[in-house]
Amino acid sequence: MKYIDEYRDADAVGRLADRLATEVTRPWTIMEICGGQTHAIVRFGIDELLPDGVTLVHGPGCPVCVTSAATIDAALDLAARPDVIFCSFGDMLRVPGSKMDLLTIRAGGGDVRTVYSPMDAVGIAQDNPEKKVVFFAIGFETTAPTTAMAVYYAARENIGNFSLLVSHVLVIPAMEAILSSPESSINGFLAAGHVCTVTGYNAYHAVAEKYRTPIVVTGFEPLDLMRGIYACVRQLESGKYEVDNQYARAVRPEGNIPALNTIDRVFEICDREWRGLGTIPHSGLKLKNEYAGHDAELIFNVKPVISAESSVCISGRILQGAAKPPQCPAFGKQCTPEHPLGATMVSSEGACAAYYRYRPSHNRKE
Amino acid sequence: MTEKKIFNPVCPIPISDYPVVLMAHGGGGTLTGQLIDKLFMAAFDSSQLEARTDSALLTVDRNRLAFTTDSFVVSPLFFPGGDIGSLAVYGTINDLATSGARPLYLSAGFIIEEGLAMATLWEIALSMATAARAAGIAIVTGDTKVVERGKGDGVYINTSGIGIIDHNLDIGPACIRPGDVVMVNGDIGRHGMAIMAARESLGFKSRIESDAASLSSMVQLLIRAEFEIHCLRDLTRGGLASAANELAATAGVTIEFEEPKIPVDEAVAGFCEVLGIDVCHSACEGRMMIILPETQAPQCLQALKNHDLGRGAAVIGRVTEAASAPVILVNAMGTRRILSMLSGEQLPRIC
Missing domain, CATH: 3.40.50.11740 (HypD, alpha/beta domain 2)
Incomplete structure (x- = not known):
């Protein structure tokens, strides 16, 4: 399929992963903003192809x-x-x-x-x-x-x-909220390619500068993701914090x-x-x-209401990249896609739903 | 005779979960499974149901019979590559065929909505007749009911079928063994996407035609060629993923697919990409998995390819001892993921 197959080229992804492995000298944590990217990363196992030390954490970019x-x-x-x-x-x-x-x-x-x-x-x-x-x-x-x-x-x-x-x-206020959080351990961002097709990325320069954090506009296919991660790590390794566009086939600066x-x-x-x-x-x-x-x-005169959320669920920490789905005591037990307790399990693009759907051997109910 | 207690006053699906039936309970995925397991199995309590085969396998005077039923509520009634009539015939034939039976007789029950054009009903009846004749099966009994306008979708059809098992092979989930290979007789997901394209107002045309077809002659060909078939399963609602998960769970094994080997038509793949639907969850109506020992795979594949409905056949995976999940998909990059059943209703993604 044109525009899909070339970005799912397993050899090209593998070669880039090998290059990345030779260039990483320190541990780095990178957040992909978008739920579509989280879904693709877990579906294609992109995180499993990364060298030790490069960790992906999953952002709040699932509007559902x-x-x-x-x-x-x-x-x-x-x-x-x-x-x-x-x-x-x-x-x-x-x-x-x-x-x-x-x-x-x-x-x-x-x-x-x-x-x-x-x-x-x-x-x-x-x-x-x-x-x-x-x-x-x-x-x-x-x-x-x-x-x-x-x-x-x-x-x-x-x-x-x-x-x-x-x-x-x-998107940007959420990125700033996460970067300002004392729990944040994020060194770099993969910005959501689809959002940037609309917004461009001019507004990201100030964020990269203010938080000294590189931001790479990234697409959704395996090769897109690997290129985004590679570009981000290269900046981190050389002490840069710029805005880079790895999704130029769809995104213009403005x-x-x-x-x-x-x-x-x-x-x-x-x-x-x-x-x-x-x-x-x-x-x-x-x-x-x-x-x-x-x-x-x-x-319809909709009144603001306070709606109770589960006390077990750690989706707030997951959305900030401070925890991963299997760390939640309810993951795969009380909380499943059929009976979600929190934000990240409710949509197919939420991080918990992606792990539940695609990852073997996490703790799941029988 | 002691009376067996069959009535449990407490609904086995907790009311707190779903107080009413959702569309997803009919989607062929997890909720359908729960409905069958917890509600119907609990109420009916029969050993034939427990076997979880596509048809009930019955022995009557030393004759082995297969008996099955299926209801069809497809909308629209006519779609590229078929209609509700031919679908109702093929669906039941395929359930019999994949149980290893030679289909013999079919019943047809119609629930018709007041106001349906007589010409439409005639067209559907003719389509059923043509499909049955082509498959060598006779429609021998039937029933007609009419419901008020607004209480049906034009017409719903139920078909039941009886077939005879006139060979000595044991075919079913219980016969699946680690080491077996898994084949499919052609590209997957076409029926689901053909219906989706015909139903949804997406504003673009597609050339996707349903794969609806009778699998009976192909199954009979494999049986007559004396392949040591362990299991057959037609792929219907819920697609390859749901069928494989059901088999793996019943057989207590893991099925491992190699994603690049699963045949998918390019238009179907594109449509799935646009809608954000996994092609492995998209329905088929003329496709089946064939599971048999590896030693027989090359000859069986050749036999399939010689049949009209098997030209696109491929070996797509293998059976292993039960591993971390019932069904695993290995992609081109060598990473592995769960292929889960369709969870809930198939809904297009927002972005």
């Missing part, structure tokens, strides 16, 4: 995982209303709030639909004028432009029965300007609660006042 339980509880309330058609990306459907998930709401009679694009939800609103159609707008800067476009279009076309339940999050303009037109920055991490200042997007008529939180 970090959507707060309180927001999901709000989504469940909306989805259960008889006057609402609730639209969501597929993998959000089985993420539990404090008690249940959207699949259970659907089984109980709620009209919950999977869409591939927020624009599909706008189409559903046009086809069902007697219903209120709510789209669950989650994701990083990757999905924000399409959500922004959908609400912009709905406002322009006067589609008054379309609204968004917004829980968009931003990003996708029309997409960024669309985000700016519709959204403004707000504080946001992250599941497992708590509230991070300036880390979310919310609709601007002029789009209040399409803001589900206002339309």
Whole structure:
């Protein structure tokens, strides 16, 4: 398959791993930000190909995982209303709030639909004028432009029965929160390639400089990942902390300007609660006042609630790279993809779910 | 005769887990397994069910019979490469065939939604007739019910089938041995992606056609050629991954696949990439695993390749003693991972 096979070339990956092994002189800890990268690393066993001393830890970049339980509880309330058609990306459907998930709401009679694009939800609103159609707008800067476009279009076309339940999050505030944490042991970052296709990487220079930490924009295939790790380690070994782009086939320094303009037109920055991490200042997007008529939180008067989380689960530490999934006493026992206790097990891209799904011989229930 | 207590007033699937049935309970993955194990097995308590074969194997007056049933609720009713009618015939035939039986008779039950076009029903019936004739099986009994508009998806079909086992081979999960090789008769995952492409409004066209087909003649060919087949299993919902996990768990072994050797059509692979779905979880309706001793593998592979449905056959793995997980996938880079059953409903990823 073109654009896939050449980046899954086992020989090329092996050669790069060998070169890396000859060049590493000290232990380094590198965090991949994105859940898609975590998933690929564990699926392809990239971490097992690395020399001793190079450790990968897994970041908070799974938007499904970090959507707060309180927001999901709000989504469940909306989805259960008889006057609402609730639209969501597929993998959000089985993420539990404090008690249940959207699949259970659907089984109980709620009209919950999977869409591939927020624009599909706008189409559903046009086809069902007697219903209120709510789209669950989650994701990083990757999905924000399409959500922004959908609400912009709905406002322009006067589609008054379309609204968004917004829980968009931003990457850089999360990286800074992790780097500022006293528990942080991170020497370098692999930045999420897909997010950078939208945002570019100009804004990363200040972060690299401030925290003296190299950042390498990295793709999602085995060879992409190995190149990103290699580039990061080379910087670390030579004492550099620059921003490097190993995903140049998709990412430009300035990003996708029309997409960024669309985000700016519709959204403004707000504080946001992250599941497992708590509230991070300036880390979310919310609709601007002029789009209040399409803001589900206002339309349905969604009240902020405190949702209880498991006391055993260590997903907060895992999301910061301070612990790995098998270190959790609940991993594979009380906590499985069917019955997740916390953020990192709820989505297929969460670190715990990736380990559970792909790694043999971790402690699992019989 | 002592009356056996079959009624347990406490539901064996704790209410706290799932108070209602989810779509995932029918997805062929972990939750389906739990539903069968904890609820139906507990209620029905039969030794034939315990054997976990695709068909119940029954002995009647020294004749060995296979008996199976399957229901079809596919939407849309017509899809590239087939329709619900041919699928309902092939599905039951394949369950009989992979039990080593020669399919003989089929029943057909229809649950029809009020308002379904008569022409559509006629087309489905003709498709069933054609499929049955081609496979040499007769549809000999049936039933029709109509439900109110909105209470069905056009039409649901149930088929049951009886076949005869007219050879002395023992074929089933219990016969799987470490050292056996695992083959598949062609590229995997096509049915699932053909349905997905026809159902989902993705806005791009695909040329993917379902692999739906009767496996009976191919199985009979292998049996007549006297290959020492240990087990056959057709790949349906849940794909290669679920079928392999079920077999490995029942047989108490590990199945180790070599990922680069698993045949996958390029369009199917691309579609799976776009949707973020593991092709090993995508459904098939004309594919099976063939498990037999290594010494017989080359000749068996050749025999498969000589059959229309086996041109894309390949050796994809082997059976080992039970290891760290029931099914292991070794990729091109030599690293190993679990190939787990589909967990929950197959849902496309956000990014």
